[in-house]
Amino acid sequence: MPIYLYWGEDDFAMNQAITTLKEDNLDRDWIQFNFDKFVGDKEDSILSALMQVMTPPFGSGDRIVWLFETNIFQSCSEELLTQLQRTIxxxxxxxxxxxxxxxxxDARIKSTKLINKYAKVVEFALISPWQTEILIKKVEEVAQEKQINLTPSAIKILASCVGNDSRLLWQELEKLAIYQGNNKQPIDEETVKSLVNVSTQNSLQLAQAILDRNIPSALELVTDLITLNEPALRIVATLVGQFRTWAIVKTMIESGEKDEKKIAESADISNPKRIYFLKQEIKNRSSKELLSSLPILLELEAGLKLGADPLNILETKIIELCNV
Known part of the structure; x- marks a missing residue:
């Protein structure tokens, strides 16, 4: 009874794993009979999936029943839980x-505990943009999987280019694989820069430009990001997260706190060693200035959700942020 629980916000990486699962277990000639997908947010659909999962496969190969975007790990009725217990x-x-x-x-509810007992659980979490070492490791892993030879500096620049976008990473590595062909020489940094569409400009660099009050650089960065089809709300989410972190860290420093572990805990930072670098970034800004940036960012987010032109409102609010 192979059971799998895949969860997380990295939908591309998750879909890659699902594709592999299908390729490994389904016979292509019988896929229309042995692959079923059910929406997982309605009880009758979930019950239908539980009935279908008891049906043996037709022909050759195995059967896969996929309960898509299910909510049973957030809430599960007693009736549904009973049926789940009978079926599992x-x-x-x-x-x-x-x-x-x-x-x-939700690890507290019975349905989650039940599935965790029997399932292979895989998390597909988005890597935080500032976790450069993990992003670099991710590039290394995918490059090895695709048998692409990159120099260490090429790996670093590619990680900087694609950030935590798994889909973009795969697309760019496929492009580099075609370029490399049968050539076993490692691809260097300059080649990556010439072939990869995304520049090293990203939302974190935009946050730093705003922090430095560098209006020309900030406006150039936001134009590049929009031109490269980076979603405006994603840009804002990164800015909000970064300025929130800066504000918390600076506030605690100004209050006299010196324990980096306590500061990291308050700012929801998993690695206390990062506090040293954050201190350097915000040494010339006060907590009042950083806190004053957050309402402007919330206004920016609200404007985007109300349909404002992304580039226009981003440029307006970024100038405002630089002048705080």
């Missing part, structure tokens, strides 16, 4: 039950 141990060995959700399962 009776699933045939050649039927694979896949449950996916973008939300983190």
């Amino acid at each position: 141990t009776q699933i045939p060995d050649n039927t694979h039950f896949l449950l996916t959700s973008s939300k983190k399962p």
Whole structure:
């Protein structure tokens, strides 16, 4: 009874894993009979999936029943839980039950505990943009998987270019694979710069330009990001997260706190060593200035959600932020 729980916000990486699961277990000639996908946010649809998962596959190959974007890990009625308990141990060995959700399962509820007991659980979390070492490691792993030879400096520049966008990483590595062909010489930094569409400009660099009150650089960065089809709300989300972190860290420093672990805990930073670098970034800004930036960012977010032109409102608010 193979059972899988895939969850997280990195939908591209999750879909890659689902594709692999299908390729490994389904016979292409029988896929229309042995692959079923059910929407997972309605109880009747979930019950239908539980009935289907008990059906042996037709022809050759296994069966996969996919319960897509399910909410049973956030709430589950007693009736549904009872049916889940009855079904979970009776699933045939050649039927694979896949449950996916973008939300983190609530570990406190019975349905989550039940599935965790039997399922292979895989998290597909987006890497935080500032976690450069993890982003670099991710590039290394995917490059090795695709058998692409990159120099260390090329790996670093590619990680800077694509950030935590798994889809973009795969697209750019496919392009580099075509360029490399049968040539075993490692691809260097200059080649990556010439072939990769995304420049090293990203939302974190935009936040730093705003912090430095560098209006020309900030406006150039936001224009490049919009030109490269970076979603405006994603840009704002990164800015909000960065300025919130800066504000918390600066506020605690000004209050006299010296314990970097306590500062990191308050700012929701997993690695206390990062505090040293944050201190350097905000040494010339006060907590009052940083806190004053947050309402402007909220106004920017609200404007975008109300339909304002992304580039116009971003430019206006970025100038305002630089002048705080």
